[in-house]
Amino acid sequence: MGIPEKSLIGERAQRVYERLNQGTDGEWGMDRNAWDWVPGVGVISQLAYYERNGSPEIIADLRRWVAANRHRAGAVNVINSMAPYAIFPALYRLTGESGLLEEAKRIGDWMRFEAPRTRGGAWEHTVTEDASFPEQVWADTVFMAALFMSRLARVTGQEEYAEEAVRQLTLHLRQLQDEATGVLFHGWDCRAGNPLSGARWTRANAWIALATPMMLEELKPFGTIPDEVPERYRTLMTALGRYQLEGGLWPTVLDRPDFYTETSGSAGIACGILYGIRQGLLEPKLQAVADRALPAVLERIGSDGTVTGVSGGTPVLQTVEHYNEVPCYPTLYGQGLALMLLAEYNGAKGVSGDGE
Template identity: 55%
Template structure:
């Protein structure tokens, strides 16, 4: 009992430091600037929303409202799959503030996702980014967290069953295309035109986006739509598979089935968060909590006094080879801060 209490107290204090470092940010920095409308600050604000909900601190939601009022004008510049991530907090902010600007912007994002977002020949959302680069006919695991979560939350806000059905459809397509039959792990990407998993990397953060995202999506649509048995079964298989690749120190290597690769903090935190949420949902065996606790202990050691999470790999497209993932440099990022904050928030 004493050990558990100490762990929870350490998590609470570390969460405050991680959150504080996010607020300070670094203007003009791609990886640490909160004042943008793209996937990097998007993961940051999604995590802050989770932290606010779990901590019950009204001032955190007030700060999130302030962020949205300052940045929502940027949401109209460009609509791409990665850039819709920040819209995920607008339904929460609309419920909190009653500000119709948030309601209308979120509804427009839902309409864009269902009617305009580019799709592969299977109907899955094609991965698109703000950079001047094309990923034609490519499906990435990242999209589950960056876009399916958005549509699920907008569906609940609007009561639009068509939005909910599309969210479930996209989730099922992504799971079917990306989940490796041999290992049950997720590939980072899939080329629909050529019918192969590209580099074939079972990248840890790709698995983390799915591990964290699916319980959040299910919760978002509660009372409106349920996930089909196939998705839940696939999720169980995924989480059982990730558990088998955990290192003794509680972390995972940056590619799950390459134990010689460097340990990566953000993906590890996301997978452990998924374990905690999956247990809470009743999908996963409670025994996985011990593995999540082990990850938490490792993560606590990777957050110094300034709250900047260490050991986070930089932005990672689908690489040309599995070996190339081990060369991605590590540096502070808002998505690293965010995934760690989400894990820490589960220990309250």
């Protein structure tokens, strides 16, 4: 199966964007009017769409969203709700609105000095829900918080933010990567010294597969990336290709091909491959993996732009089998990860779109 025409990819991307931007108040997975990781991934993806699309209306949409929702942020200073701040540095560069930068620096300092950490120095995964995960490191945190820190470093030029971003990325890769397979566990318990349920959850891998090249791009001016990071990243991405199913997607747990296939994690992994190749981190031959995923993701986009086959919010579950029981429904992060993948194909130079 070849790569679909760019015109088709672009049309589907716009539908996905419009559905994401519409949202649905009161519906957990699609509620844009909140300040948490779910709408955070949504607005991060909208910014990525703008970077590959260039439409000023996208920035106008993001500015309206910030104006309508930033007042909700004050009461939710937890790591998992940092995701929306990742668009602040770019909006500051584009608009010159100093309040965006000041707020981003305030949050960056909270993350540096006050955010709970594990005994090894990684940010403890904290959430807005009434739950706590003491001494736990989750893969989600890299996309939800460390990405913001790398962008704050870039816009301010401050080494302290860059050092923290690199520290968190390195610690998460080091603690979560399964040396036997090369892929990532969903979480790690620093007290018990084990990977909790031991689930090699696909979307956990997608968060870091995509966030790593995004972060390294922001951190280039600082030259502080240890060799361990790109080495571990290449190991991860090569290993992920081995778990891709024949139809182009990945099962919701990587090493359980009998589990259902999941769209958001698949889109995130494929997009991470494209980002990594574009930045020279990965060998171009890995694009074949992403090319197999693209048509399968497109098949899961409804006529109204809704991305289907997206698993719901998933903490580190008690057993691997429980991951196959997570229901699927539309979510802003499902819309967002699919949008980023489509935008990368539609806007990427040198990506074939001739349908052959």
